[in-house]
Amino acid sequence: MSSxxxxxxxxxxxxxxxxxxxVGWTVFSYLIGGMVAYGGIGWLVxxxxxxxxxxxxxxxxxxxxxxxxxxxxYGRQGAVEEGRGNR
Amino acid sequence: MTGDVQVLAAPAGSCHINIKGCGYPAPxxxxxxxxxxxxxxxxxxxxxILIAILCAISVIVFFGVAFWRPKVVPRGVQNLGEMAILxxxxxxxxxxxxxxxxxxxxxxxxxxxxxxxxxxxxxxPFFQFPSMSRIGFVWPLVxxxxxxxxxxxxxxxxxxxxxxxxxxxxxxxxxxxxxxxxELARFFIVQPxxxxxxxxxxxxxxxxxxxxxxxxxxxxxxxxxGLLFFVGSAFMVVFVxxxxxxxxxxQAFIFTTLTATYIADSLERAH
Numbered sequence: 563m564s565s566x567x568x569x570x571x572x573x574x575x576x577x578x579x580x581x582x583x584x585v586g587w588t589v590f591s592y593l594i595g596g597m598v599a600y601g602g603i604g605w606l607v608x609x610x611x612x613x614x615x616x617x618x619x620x621x622x623x624x625x626x627x628x629x630x631x632x633x634x635x636y637g638r639q640g641a642v643e644e645g646r647g648n649r
Numbered sequence: 650m651t652g653d654v655q656v657l658a659a660p661a662g663s664c665h666i667n668i669k670g671c672g673y674p675a676p677x678x679x680x681x682x683x684x685x686x687x688x689x690x691x692x693x694x695x696x697x698i699l700i701a702i703l704c705a706i707s708v709i710v711f712f713g714v715a716f717w718r719p720k721v722v723p724r725g726v727q728n729l730g731e732m733a734i735l736x737x738x739x740x741x742x743x744x745x746x747x748x749x750x751x752x753x754x755x756x757x758x759x760x761x762x763x764x765x766x767x768x769x770x771x772x773x774p775f776f777q778f779p780s781m782s783r784i785g786f787v788w789p790l791v792x793x794x795x796x797x798x799x800x801x802x803x804x805x806x807x808x809x810x811x812x813x814x815x816x817x818x819x820x821x822x823x824x825x826x827x828x829x830x831x832e833l834a835r836f837f838i839v840q841p842x843x844x845x846x847x848x849x850x851x852x853x854x855x856x857x858x859x860x861x862x863x864x865x866x867x868x869x870x871x872x873x874x875g876l877l878f879f880v881g882s883a884f885m886v887v888f889v890x891x892x893x894x895x896x897x898x899x900q901a902f903i904f905t906t907l908t909a910t911y912i913a914d915s916l917e918r919a920h
Contacts, residue, residue: 583903584745584910588835591843595835603830628831635817 589636592628600624673868676860681782681853697780704766704780708759737761741902745909746916753912756797760790761905764848768897771856772890779897782852784845791845794908801915844907851900855893862886 604620685693715730723731737758742750764781771779780786802811815832816825862885869879 583906587843587907588840591835591839592831594843595839596831598838599830599834602834624831627827631828631831634820 585636589632592632593625596624596626596628596631597621598624600627674864676857676864680857680860696778697783697786700770700776700778701767701780701786704763704770707766708762711762712758733762734758737905741905741909745906745913749916750909750912753909757905757909760794760908761901764790764904765898765901768852768900769894771852771859771897772893779852779856781848781900782856784849787845787849790848790904791841794844794911795841798911798915801912805915844904848900848904851896855889855896858889859886859893862889 600623601617601621604616604618604623607620608614608616683695683697685695686699687694711726712730712733715726719727734754738751738754741761742754742757746753767781767786768779770776771782805811806814815836816828820828862882865882866879866886869876869882
């Protein structure tokens with residue numbers, strides 16, 4: 563019985579670890595993804611209007627959007643356990 | 650190896666005993682460039698390529714020997730092989746995919762042990778180079794994982810359905826155009842990039858650190874500099890060596906675990 567419990571505990575711990583790694587890297591990808599996407603858009607706009615400022619402004623905007631999205635997606639208690647967080 | 654020998658040869662030959670006129674031969678990118686050993690047509694075969702081929706053959710031979718004529722009660726190499734497979738199954742595959750992912754076990758086992766062995770090559774004398782510290786060796790693995798990831802996702806949900814489920818339910822429709830660039834950048838650029846660069850950067854930094862302290866230990870083995878520095882650097886060699894033992898395993902584990910979570914993600918959306 564105790565062996566079954568310890569195996570179940572180990573499996574649960576491994577599951578939590580795998581999910582944690584997946585979610586951690588997804589959150590990191592969102593942070594960088596926001597900056598890449600909106601930084602890219604800002605860079606294109608900057609080239610169009612011959613100005614440098616849209617690039618950093620775009621990156622900061624992207625970072626802000628990413629943060630909001632991460633809070634929306636993972637901030638709720640139990641959001642990760644629902645399986646929405648593995649990506 | 651040629652890079653290492655070239656750098657080592659300078660202080661070993663003349664400089665490290667009488668350091669006048671000689672400086673510390675700082676390791677750098679030149680330690681990751683290797684001379685051609687032989688050519689096959691126009692293809693230049695170097696040491697990292699040979700290491701990669703040797704690792705692939707070693708993994709194939711090991712599991713081939715272990716399960717050539719499997720016995721009900723495992724003995725010898727089969728025992729070791731089963732332990733290796735069960736470790737990947739219980740620590741990587743099952744936590745992410747559950748029992749329905751067992752058909753992906755051969756892929757994940759091959760991936761894990763190939764990466765682990767490739768990484769360990771930085772610590773094995775004579776080889777002493779992790780091929781994964783050359784990013785060209787990492788991209789094919791990332792491509793393989795991503796082709797599988799997308800193929801499974803598209804197969805299960807169709808291209809449109811797959812991208813539609815990227816956005817979680819409950820997001821207001823007017824927010825979607827704002828989130829779409831973030832999701833696309835994450836999916837097509839950042840996620841594959843981080844998967845590859847993490848493995849490459851860890852191996853690159855590890856090999857550079859080891860080379861720095863190996864060389865420093867050798868360089869400072871001189872009374873004119875001070876044996877204390879030599880001892881400190883020698884301690885760091887042992888420390889970084891042990892650290893790299895851990896990092897090698899950890900990087901193989903993370904790469905394979907993320908591969909398993911990607912596969913799980915593609916399969917999950919079908920349910």
